[in-house]
Amino acid sequence: MTSFKKSLLAGITSEIPPKKEYDPRINHAPKRKDILNTAEKKLALKNALRYFPKKHHKILATEFAYELNEYGRIYMYRFRPDYEMKARSIEDYPGKSLQAKAIMLMIQNNLDYTVAQHPHELITYGGNGGVFQNWAQYLLCMQYLSNMTDEQTLVVYSGHPMGLFPSHKYAPRVVVTNGMMIPNYSKSDDWEKFNALGVTQFGQMTAGSYMYIGPQGIVHGTTITILNAGRKISDNGLAGKLFLTAGLGGMSGAQPKAGNIAGCITVVAEVNPKATIMRHTQGWVDEVIEDLDKLSNRVKKAKENKEVVSIAYQGNIVEVWEKFLEEDIYVDLGSDQTSLHNPWAGGYYPVGLSLAESNEMMANKPEEFKIKIKETLRRHAEAINKHTSKGTYFFDYGNAFLLEASRSGADVMSKDGIHFKYPSYVQDIMGPMCFDYGLGPFRWVCASGKKKDLEKTDKIACKVLEKLKLNSPKEIQQQMSDNIRWIKSANDNQLVVGSQARILYADSIGRIEIAKAFNEAIKEGTIGPIILGRDHHDVSGTDSPYRETSNIYDGSSFTADMAIHNVIGDSFRGATWVSIHNGGGVGWGEVINGGFGMLIDGSEESDNKIHSMIHWDVNNGIARRSWARNKEAIFAIKKEMKRTPELKVTLPNLVDDKIIDDLI
Ligand SMILES: NC(=O)c1ccc[n+]([C@@H]2O[C@H](COP(=O)([O-])OP(=O)(O)OC[C@H]3O[C@@H](n4cnc5c(N)ncnc54)[C@H](O)[C@@H]3O)[C@@H](O)[C@H]2O)c1
Secondary structure (H helix, E strand, C coil), X not given: CCHHHHHHHHCCCCCCCCCCCCCCCCCCCCCCCCCCCHHHHHHHHHHHHCCCCHHHHHHHHHHHHHHHHHHCCCCCHHHXXXXXXXXXXXXXXXXXXXXXXXXXXHHHHHHXXXXXXXXXXXXXXCCCEECCCCHHHHHHHHXXXXXXXXXXXXXXXXXXXXXXXXXXXXXXXXXXXECCCCHHHCCHHHHHHHHHCCCCCCCCCCCCCCCCECEHHHHHHHHHHHHHHHHHHCCCCCCCCEXXXXXXXXXXXXXXXXXXXXXXXXXEEECCHHHXXXXXXXXXXXXXXXXXXXHHHHHXXXXXXXXXXXXXXXXXXHHHHHHHHHXXXXXXXXXXXXXXXXXXXXXXXXXXXXXXXXXXXXXHCHHHHHHXXXXXXXXXXXXXXXXXXXXXXXXXXXXXXXXXXXXXXCXXXXXXXCCECCCEHHHHHXXXXXXXXXXXXXXXXXXXXXXXXXXXXXXXXXXXXXXXXXXXCHHHHHHHHHHHHHHHHHCCCCCCCCCCEEEEEECHHHHHHHHHHHHHHHHHCCCCCEEEEECCCCCCCEECCCCCCCCCCCCHHHCCHHHHXXXXXXXXXXXXXXXXXXXXXXXXXXXXXXXXXXXXXXXXXXXXXXXXXXXXXXXXXXXXHHHCCCHHHHHHHHHHHHHCCCCCCCCCCCCCHHHHHHHC
């Protein structure tokens, strides 16, 4: 047996490993707020120590108390494994359940150093998107997965493996909840407090659900967004047009790559040099400029030559918006992808302070830091307003920019005082053009880890979509073309970071037919097993009034029934694992979102699961969107009811507004 397998099977060993030094070369999570009182700190220590035998408590208590004081959390750094953290081929994992092995592969991918934002703190992306709260949870979870059978289900509470429970082979192997709180305890300080106590975590979307595939996952969606934003401002394509935005982190790092694919000039500001260097060395951004004058000259030249180029500005985004005003550089498209879902704990950096000064203030003077953030947001919005008055098309990128700017008193509300001045990308683009038709971020991972398998799956998927396009309604012809173009060039765009994964927007029929074709190829032995999944940022998985469901206008955007139904429905229709989260994208307390993973192995059982689960996973959301009177969704669900006689969805009757307006 390999030493890797032995380590996984061992879990938390009776003898503790040697202490590990804090490695300054790694991108670490910022120090979290010192929020616990003395009694709560004692409780946090007691909570952490319950993972270990008594004989180690004294030594570990001292160490954990240091971590809590120094970093604001107990990560249990000592227990970080020594083996390389990366997704291996499914055969390299120990155990009795192929499904459990698939889950281990995905967990390791989420913690891979080339994938994860703060790998030592078990954070995959978004500054606080955790896979586990600490290394003890990781070790235990991997041990359970290495030992479980297909007659058991592992139950995970915010990273903590509660244990294995008897179930049956059609049940999910893992059920995950992240950050599920009693609703009144869902303010951002509640996350700080209960996470510091070690009883909950912010799972983001695909972090705590083991479905992150690096920024590729988002490049496709971002490309679709930029392309369609471009179509909103001009019929002549994006050549020579400027897209200005911020963030080169986990998801935001996809922007320059997507900008290149869409064919424009992209300028992305990033305050953290580690993030800039990572994206630059990965080839996701072409050039790095640290000086505002140089940046302006470079952009002017790129405009003149209609270059397709992406440029990182090493510094604060507010400086760029203001400088481009001074220099009279016209911004065609504008957005922002700083992590404003997490404004007070490192998601958004104030202008005028260095990164180190900000981090210091955030931890030691949180109230002063809040004031700085609010000032910056007001300045940020003011500069954007000046640009939009000249014609810039600005959209909120689902990072809670407008929400937090409005809460900071920035001038971002429209005259009615209810809506924002600017649309979110879901309201204008993704909602009506994609989600309402069921088109969303379907993805798969080749469990063999072979590049060749990925290339074969790309070809299979492309063939399926090309065939489906022939009979697709005119309403989604453009989307089908964009998606076919995407999958054709996906390999050349070298999007893989970590596991051999691919994202491809597809609707319900597309996802089912592609998955079925994969299953057939597995059966024939052409490719190895495949793990299917999707981003939570999708048609049905997420209730989020400022993002995924921002184009729901019947008042129900503040309810979360769809996401809950989705995960329950997926769990009994064949998912290998399911997860449901509070927070993710726009922030703790602002969204409920869920996802799934499904291993397919070429069997008839896999075929049945594909049909049963994916159909529900997409059509649940279309039904809800249609009930909210979204005309694209009404069209899509009616079409699906014709195709599937067992599907019977309640349709809305549309009222003539005049009847109501005459009354009230
Ligand atoms: N890409 C998408 O399609 C998509 C969709 C919806 C939402 N989002 C949202 O976008 C946000 C970003 O996600 P992420 O995973 O990239 O987060 P991240 O934290 O990994 O990256 C954000 C980056 O912004 C930088 N930053 C913060 N303040 C800055 C400032 N003032 N100027 C310049 N840079 C600054 C940070 O240093 C960080 O590297 C999140 O809120 C996420 O929910 C993204």
